Amino acid sequence: MPSSAIPAASATPWREALGEMPNPLGLLGLEFVEYRTARPQALGHSLERLGFRPVARHRSREVLLYRQGDMNIIVNAHRGTDEPPLSPHGELAAVALRVRDAARAVRQLSALGAWPVHRTVEVMELNIPAIHGVGASQIYFVDRVGEFSIYDVDFIPIPGVDPRPPAIAGLHWFGIVQYIGWERMEDWCAFYRELFGFAELPDAQRFGVLPSGRILASPCGTLYWQLVEPVADALDADPDELLQRVAFGTADVMAAVAELKARGVLFVEAAQGVHSDDRGALTLPSDDGPSFEFVRDPR
Incomplete structure (x- = not known):
């Protein structure tokens, strides 16, 4: 370089x-x-x-x-x-x-x-x-x-704008959630493992409130990539393969949720057992934009 x-x-x-x-x-x-x-x-x-x-x-x-x-x-x-x-x-x-x-x-x-x-x-x-x-x-x-x-x-x-606005509630990048097709898990794991050096985490190691699928960790230790297969009647069911959402990390999920609610952000609270807790939270998609995930960062 x-x-x-x-x-x-x-x-x-x-x-x-x-x-x-x-x-x-x-x-x-x-x-x-x-x-x-x-x-x-x-x-x-x-x-x-x-x-x-x-x-x-x-x-x-x-x-x-x-x-x-x-x-x-x-x-x-x-x-x-x-x-x-x-x-x-x-x-x-x-x-x-x-x-x-x-x-x-x-x-x-x-x-x-x-x-x-x-x-x-x-x-x-x-x-x-x-x-x-x-x-x-x-x-x-x-x-x-x-x-x-x-x-x-x-x-x-943009004139008059702070070019480095501080992060609220210590928010930072945590990961990407990707929806994949039926029986495509091994293909996508191989894609990220062989091309990028990602490693699969043990099934017991989970983050957030939607722990389905498989989680891969980047070799630099800064990013997680979650692969989610379609599940009938589940919140994460989607037949298409796509990048679905971004996950932000924070040391205190509930403090971040409280601050974001005060700013007008709406969260999923009672959809198929999903609700905000100290592990994670999920915002409601709306006409303004897609959903975002917040995860307690164990690092």
Whole structure:
């Protein structure tokens, strides 16, 4: 990776963040998630209730960057000529993983059979390398983090806005929940294990209030990936394969729930035995946006 990609002050903490598992891509955590929506203002209001703030606008597309703490969420309302229709409720369309060398990561994944994403970028836009993920989603790889980041190239800061709004209730990235098809568990476990170095957790090790499926841990120890199969008449039943929701970690779920309720966030309280407790909580999906999960982080 070019020496300018990671500032010197960040090098040591990032090395310390690497776990003991093999880390073939040099994963360093989650950089951003992207939602595609036909109603960006509605989704933006939903994110603001969660504590996110719009901090920058894309230079040439209808795209906004929301942030709190170390978490970045991109709200994309731009539709290209070859892209599918935008979802009115917000579709989790992409995740971006921090790596030591993005170009090398995609070359390595391509050699293992992953499908690179080929796109045409506009003048003054970064070409962020990516591969195809589940459904129509994409997985980006970012190695520009810190003092000079991808947002400094593609986005214009919103005047008068704090570019680093603090996280409420200590919220941080915890994981991604992915719905998979019938009898596809072993295929997807192999995908994340062989390409990214994720490891399956024992069945006894569970997080949150929806402990179905299988949980994989990233080799950098900062991200969990939950694979959920369809179950008849269950809250998590969905026949499609897709990225379903984001999970935020917090040290105190009930304190976070209380603060978020005061901000107008609604939670699932009595659906098939699911309710907020000290293990986790799930927000209600609405016309403003999708559901989000909150999990007590054991780390």
